[in-house]
Amino acid sequence: MAKNPRTMDRRRRTMDKDSTRIFHGRSSIVHRPSIWKATLAIVQKDLAAELRSRELISAMLVFSLLVILIFNFALELDIKVRQSVTAGVLWTTFAFAGTLGLNRSMAVEKDRGCMDGLLLAPVDRAAIYFGKSISNLAFMLIVEVIVLPIYSMLYNVNLFQGGLLGVILLGSIGYTAVGTLLSAMSVQTRTRDVLLPILLFPVAVPVLLASVKASGGLLAGAEFSEILIPLNLLIVYDVIFIAVAFMVFDYVVEE
Amino acid sequence: MKLKTPPIIEVRKLVKRFGSKTVLRGLDFEVSRGEFVALLGPNGAGKTTFLRILASLSRPSLGEVIIAGSHLPHQAAQVRSQMGVVSHLPLLYPDLTAEENLQFYARMYGIPDPLARITEVLELVGLENRRSDLVRTFSRGMQQRLAIGRAVIHDPQVMLFDEPYTGLDQDACEMLDGVLRSVAAQGRTVVMTSHDLARAEDLATRFDILSRGTIAASASRRELKKSNLLAFYKLALAD
Amino acid sequence: MQSKPITLTILDFVSVTVLMIAAYLALFFAPTEAVMGDVQRVFYFHVGTAWVGLLGFLIAAISGIAYLVTKDLKWDRFEVAAVEVSTMFFFITIVLGSIWARPAWNTWWTWDPRLTTAAITELIYIAYFMLRQGIEDPEKRARFGAVYTLLGGISAPITFMVIRLFRTIHPVVIGNQSAAAQGGFDMTADMRTAFFFALFAFTVLFIDLIWHRIRLGSLQEQVEQLKLNASA
Numbered sequence: 001m002a003k004n005p006r007t008m009d010r011r012r013r014t015m016d017k018d019s020t021r022i023f024h025g026r027s028s029i030v031h032r033p034s035i036w037k038a039t040l041a042i043v044q045k046d047l048a049a050e051l052r053s054r055e056l057i058s059a060m061l062v063f064s065l066l067v068i069l070i071f072n073f074a075l076e077l078d079i080k081v082r083q084s085v086t087a088g089v090l091w092t093t094f095a096f097a098g099t100l101g102l103n104r105s106m107a108v109e110k111d112r113g114c115m116d117g118l119l120l121a122p123v124d125r126a127a128i129y130f131g132k133s134i135s136n137l138a139f140m141l142i143v144e145v146i147v148l149p150i151y152s153m154l155y156n157v158n159l160f161q162g163g164l165l166g167v168i169l170l171g172s173i174g175y176t177a178v179g180t181l182l183s184a185m186s187v188q189t190r191t192r193d194v195l196l197p198i199l200l201f202p203v204a205v206p207v208l209l210a211s212v213k214a215s216g217g218l219l220a221g222a223e224f225s226e227i228l229i230p231l232n233l234l235i236v237y238d239v240i241f242i243a244v245a246f247m248v249f250d251y252v253v254e255e
Numbered sequence: 256m257k258l259k260t261p262p263i264i265e266v267r268k269l270v271k272r273f274g275s276k277t278v279l280r281g282l283d284f285e286v287s288r289g290e291f292v293a294l295l296g297p298n299g300a301g302k303t304t305f306l307r308i309l310a311s312l313s314r315p316s317l318g319e320v321i322i323a324g325s326h327l328p329h330q331a332a333q334v335r336s337q338m339g340v341v342s343h344l345p346l347l348y349p350d351l352t353a354e355e356n357l358q359f360y361a362r363m364y365g366i367p368d369p370l371a372r373i374t375e376v377l378e379l380v381g382l383e384n385r386r387s388d389l390v391r392t393f394s395r396g397m398q399q400r401l402a403i404g405r406a407v408i409h410d411p412q413v414m415l416f417d418e419p420y421t422g423l424d425q426d427a428c429e430m431l432d433g434v435l436r437s438v439a440a441q442g443r444t445v446v447m448t449s450h451d452l453a454r455a456e457d458l459a460t461r462f463d464i465l466s467r468g469t470i471a472a473s474a475s476r477r478e479l480k481k482s483n484l485l486a487f488y489k490l491a492l493a494d
Numbered sequence: 495m496q497s498k499p500i501t502l503t504i505l506d507f508v509s510v511t512v513l514m515i516a517a518y519l520a521l522f523f524a525p526t527e528a529v530m531g532d533v534q535r536v537f538y539f540h541v542g543t544a545w546v547g548l549l550g551f552l553i554a555a556i557s558g559i560a561y562l563v564t565k566d567l568k569w570d571r572f573e574v575a576a577v578e579v580s581t582m583f584f585f586i587t588i589v590l591g592s593i594w595a596r597p598a599w600n601t602w603w604t605w606d607p608r609l610t611t612a613a614i615t616e617l618i619y620i621a622y623f624m625l626r627q628g629i630e631d632p633e634k635r636a637r638f639g640a641v642y643t644l645l646g647g648i649s650a651p652i653t654f655m656v657i658r659l660f661r662t663i664h665p666v667v668i669g670n671q672s673a674a675a676q677g678g679f680d681m682t683a684d685m686r687t688a689f690f691f692a693l694f695a696f697t698v699l700f701i702d703l704i705w706h707r708i709r710l711g712s713l714q715e716q717v718e719q720l721k722l723n724a725s726a
Contacts, residue, residue: 032332032364032365033364033365044359045348052350108348113342114348117346120312121364189629198621199621201617202617202618203649205653206655209659209660240652244648251562272633273633274567274631275718275719275722
């Protein structure tokens with residue numbers, strides 16, 4: 001057994017952060033990418049893959065249109081009903097389509113061991129979380145940007161209002177911030193195909209309801225000051241959950 | 256004790272528990288620079304668990320792991336930048352081309368001149384003519400070669416292979432042999448798990464038998480000359 | 495095999511006794527409320543169970559954090575105990591609330607912030623158990639469980655605040671003058687006695703149940719350990 005004082009001494013020295021020595025003779029000195037560069041790399045990778053296959057966005061999109069179609073007949077969206085339920089219909093659609101995308105986006109990483117590939121890279125784990133979150137947010141926003149004009153056309157309402165777009169952005173941020181974290185958990189379970197919405201919806205209730213409240217207010221022509229409370233709650237939710245997810249993501253991906 | 260350079264992989268009293276199940280029980284393990292160690296053992300002996308700990312994917316419950324002078328799990332980032340891992344899963348994105356996959360990993364490792372390095376790596380694994388093809392269209396063997404390319408993109412000192420031959424046909428295995436050999440020939444340290452004794456015998460310079468959570472026996476290629484690997488393997492597991 | 499601690503046995507008797515006293519106080523001692531009549535007596539247990547349900551919810555989130563920091567599985571047992579007991583108490587709260595709501599508000603259920611938040615909390619708990627069920631490795635199960643209770647613990651208060659924007663008819667019983675219109679009432683001294691004693695009784699019962707559940711958890715673990723040793 002080599003338990004002599006020399007090895008102990010060496011160990012202590014290497015544990016000291018200031019004196020990390022590189023005592024290998026190879027010429028290759030690997031640079032570690034910054035958290036921003038790694039985040040950007042992941043986002044660009046996801047977008048490039050999606051641009052090629054279009055699997056995720058087309059699935060989300062078709063699903064969204066089907067949900068709206070069903071709502072149309074289930075709620076008989078005539079002019080009177082429409083005014084009061086448009087916000088609810090939109091957010092339900094986005095939430096359902098969102099889980100579809102979140103699940104798929106994380107399953108892609110899990111299925112071929114790519115998540116291990118990400119974890120093996122010398123990058124901060126936060127970069128993986130932010131990278132995946134931003135990609136998921138991008139997918140969701142793309143779907144929303146396509147669904148909104150279609151809905152506007154179908155029902156002759158103008159959904160392209162600055163305030164409404166802002167609310168949709170804030171709501172989507174909160175939803176994907178929690179959704180990305182939870183999808184990283186759900187793909188690691190036995191029941192991964194069904195678990196994500198069950199985990200996500202009860203925790204995302206505040207973000208969905210605040211978004212509905214704020215969007216509904218804007219669509220009904222409310223003043224900005226009238227939707228300030230749901231808007232503030234939305235911002236509070238976004239900030240808190242991004243911070244918490246960022247802190248606990250490590251525990252979700254590392255064994 | 257003879258004088259030698261410090262081992263590049265040093266594992267002391269490693270214990271890994273999953274709840275009340277103990278998979279690794281006080282495992283000691285040392286690898287010198289440039290060795291090619293084949294880690295053999297029956298299924299469930301803890302080979303994959305051990306390799307995942309070395310790869311920094313799993314945390315030790317107890318014990319010390321030092322790789323290239325850095326401790327796990329506290330200095331995981333340093334270890335990761337010195338380590339390349341190939342498993343039976345390719346860790347590649349099917350909707351990206353070979354080049355795009357390597358480019359992505361090059362960025363994740365912060366490689367300064369990625370394009371030159373990617374060309375180099377594709378030549379090493381013999382895929383330069385498939386550079387712009389989608390990984391989706393690759394055969395299993397080609398994917399595994401590209402996976403090796405991905406694992407060496409940052410020119411790591413230490414390489415871990417976890418059952419790299421799983422699911423490959425004969426031709427692909429031979430091709431992979433060649434690639435593994437050239438990877439090892441560049442002075443890298445390799446630890447490979449396998450249950451294919453014949454392949455391990457061809458490649459490795461040392462054979463360690465993992466059984467019931469510890470290294471049951473270890474022999475170098477020189478020591479094995481007289482008897483053969485199979486007899487050694489059976490003897491080690493018999494105790 | 496550890497035998498049942500004597501303190502726990504005593505606590506069992508104490509919790510049954512105080513619960514019986516609380517029942518007596520609520521059903522016979524406290525005066526009948528003038529407007530609502532006898533159904534108001536449900537209120538004492540309703541608030542008692544809601545209080546410990548909330549307590550369990552907080553304890554679960556805190557033990558979740560403690561587990562993530564220490565990685566000690568004892569906190570996981572604590573967390574599971576708190577969630578299980580709290581699930582049950584919240585369920586009783588909702589049922590008792592419905593019994594009261596039927597005559598008071600003329601409906602079994604209303605989407606009031608408190609009710610809705612309690613219901614969503616129950617859904618979070620159900621999701622929590624489904625999550626745990628899908629994971630084999632106890633350490634990973636504990637980790638994911640801790641993360642999820644933490645998320646639930648943060649989102650529930652925000653849920654409450656958001657739903658309050660929509661509407662409420664739930665009475666704010668204590669310290670609110672305008673509550674009477676919604677079914678609130680002023681408590682007499684005897685009502686207060688019954689009320690605070692119910693809170694006390696349910697807290698004792700809560701501690702007793704948590705203790706039992708933690709003990710059960712560690713016994714389960716021992717059984718698993720013995721099985722492993724026997725098969726090895």
